[in-house]
Amino acid sequence: MTSTSTNSQSATDSVKPRRRRAGWLWPILWLSLLVGSSTLGIWALAWMTRIPPLPDCQKISNFSADSDRLYCAKADVESGSAEDLVAAIQLSSQWESDHPLYKDAQKQLNRWSEALFEKAQQRMQQGELEEAIALVQQIPEQTTAHAAVDDAIASWQAEWQQGEEIAARVEADIQANDWEAARKSLQDLKLLKSDYWLAQRHQALSQKIQREQTAIERLEAARDIARYGDIESVTEALLLARESDPQTQAWAETQAAIDDWSEVLLQHSYRKWEQEDIDGAMAVIQKVPVDVAKSSEAQDLIDFAQAKRLTDQMEHSWVPTYGKMLNLVEAVQAVQDIPASSPFYEEAQTSARTWMQKLEDLQKLYFAGLIAQFGQKPAYRLAIEQAAQITTERPQRIQAQTLISHWHKEIERIEDRPYLARANRLAASEDKAGFEAAIAEASKVELGRALRIEAQTKIAEWTKRVQIIEDQPIINRAVALAQEDKLRDAVAEANKIESDRALYDKAQKLASGWTRQIQIAEDQPILRRAESLAARGRLSDAIAVASRIGPGRALYGEARSAIAIWDNERQAIWEAQQPVYEEDVYYEDEYYYE
Structure with a gap:
């Protein structure tokens, strides 16, 4: 259960x-x-x-939807370019009134047309008349902006024609060299409205007037100089004329004058050549511009002069460079173009052989210089051996000897620099023993060595420092004596420093000051006694007492000033004490009366 x-x-x-x-x-x-x-x-x-996706305006075409094309047209005109405005206007103006987008397009069409009209006005202000007219002609008739198109075109064309007429008058005045009339005509452009005529063309024409006037004045000045006919005057005229602007109308006339003056110089050069003054001929021909020669002989002489000019440029420096070798190569090539029939052929060939020898020497020296750039003793010795291959009869022998001497000095600097370095380290202790040891070390740089002057400068500096260390106690003792009012002892102590010592000037300055104090202490009572006598009216006695202060004493100037004052006072007293003889006056009057 x-x-x-x-x-x-x-x-x-x-x-x-x-x-x-x-x-x-x-x-x-x-x-x-x-x-x-x-x-x-x-x-x-x-x-x-x-929101539906936006159309891709990069891929838009005539087959795209009208709404997409209108959208892209609106987007494009935001850039503000005239081309985009024209494209947008052409798109929206082709739609009929029954088109779904017609109302929207008409709103945009008026706005775009006004913007295009403004763009056209800007083009006109910039001087682009045809472009401006082409733009306003794209404005459709149904837009509000179209009403002003015809008037605008007419106004622009009228102003343009007026501006062209004024510019033509200015050009004619310039051609006639009438600068005042040209500037007066130019002012008429100020009556126009376009920025193009008011600013751009006005400025351009004003500058042209100035350029043309300057060119003519420069040409006239050159002609005045060239009238003297000598080489220097013609050369100066050439240089002045070649400063002119090749773009000016006066350049053709200037170029003709340049050709004439160049021919004058060529004739001078020929005469010097015939007189066997080769250097003189070269000097004159080098003043002739290379591009003005006419005859073959003139061109040969100019080529020769140009070659010589290239070789002369290398005479200003003893340092071998690649540029100098290149100049020699160009010079040799220039004279090799002179034909055997030229009267300058023999001289040119002789110069070419000399320049070839110079080129060979320069190559060796340039190579030696590259070796020497390592900056070591073996490199300098090798460079010296290389340069020594240039014998005495070679054209660059002097340059080679200069470089050899320079590299010998560099070797000496390398050898002697350790002496100065050790001397500087010894002197850094700033004590007498250090300075003396530094002097002994620097003295190892022998006479005639590259660093000898630097070593002697250091030795003189350290010798001065040793003298200061030795003589400063004398200065200190003299100052201590002076502070105890033992001025004569202080002067005697300071005079112990001889004239060739570093502290001599300082010691003499101190001694002079103490001597002055001594003299003041000695002569002040004399001057006070003289002043006391003068105050009592004994001027002669005062002068006699003050005269005891001799020249060179500290109070001599003060004493002489006091003596001068007292002497003037005494003279005034004497003059006041002299009697006046009135009888003489009466006798004179009586005699005159008779």
């Missing part, structure tokens, strides 16, 4: 959890359905209200 009741209880307990789970399942199912339907509704709403 007990067993049966137990089994029944167990069955009942197992049924209760199943019922409990069934109660939870339905709410969960309904909640899932609610969430799912809500999500689906939100997605549908988002899909229905989403």
Whole structure:
């Protein structure tokens, strides 16, 4: 019985959890359905209200939808370019009134037409008349801006024609060299409205007047100089004329004058050549511009002069360079073009042989210089050996000897630099022993060596420092004596420093000051006594007492000033004490009366 009741209880307990789970399942199912339907509704709403994708204006074409083309036209005109405005206008103006986009397009069309009209005006202000007219002609008739198109074109064309006429008058005045009339005509451009005529063309014409006037005045000045006919005057005239602007109208006349003056110089050069004054001929021909020769002989002489000019450029420095060798090569090539029939052929060939020898020497010296750049003793010795191959009869012998001397000096610097380095280290101790040791070390640099002057400068500096160390105690003792009012002893002590010592000037300055104090102390009572006598009216006695202060004494100047004052006072007293003889006056009057 007990067993049966137990089994029944167990069955009942197992049924209760199943019922409990069934109660939870339905709410969960309904909640899932609610969430799912809500999500689906939100997605549908988002899909229905989403913004459609924008068209890709880079891929737009005539086959694209009209709405896409209008959208891209609106986007393009934001750039502000005239071309985009024209394209947008052409697109929107082709739609009829029954087109779905017609109203929207018409609103944009008026705005774009006004913007295009402004662009055309800007082009006109910049002097682009044809472009400006072409732009306004793109404005459709149905727009509000089209009403002003014809008037604008007529106004622009009239102003342009007026500006061209004024510019033509200015050009004619310039051609006639009438600068005053040209500037007067130029002022008429100020009556126009376009920035192109008011600013650009006005400035350009004004500058042209100035350039042409300057060119003519420079040409006239050159002609005045060239009238003297001598080489210097003609050369100066050539240089002045060649400063003119080749773009001016006066350049043709200037070029003709340059040709004439160049021919004058060529004739001078020929005469010097015939007189066997080769250097003189070369000097004159080098003044002739290379591009003005006419005859073959003149060209030969100019080529020869140009070659010589190249070789002369290498005479200003003893350092061999690649550029100098290149100049020699160009010079040799220049004279080799002179034909054997030329009167300058023999001289040119002689110069070419000399230049070839110079080139050979320069190559050796240049190679030696490259070796010397290593900066070591073996490199300098090798460079010297290389340069020594240039013998005495070679044209670059002096340059070779100069370089050899320079490299010998560099070797000496390498050898003697350690002496100065050790001397500087010894002197760094800043004491007498260190300075003396530094002097001894620097003295090892012998006379005639590259660092001899530097060594002697250091020796003089350190010798001065030693003297200061030795003589400073004397100065100190003298100052101490002076502070004890033993001025004579202080002067005697300072005078112990001899004239060739570093502190001599300082010692003499101190001694002079103390000597002055001594003299003042000695002579002040004398001057005071003289002043006392003068105050009592004994001027002669005062002068006698003050005269005891001799020249060179500290109070001598003050004493002499006082003596001068007292002497003047005494003289005034004497003059006042002299009697006046009135009888003489009466006798004179009586005599005159008779």
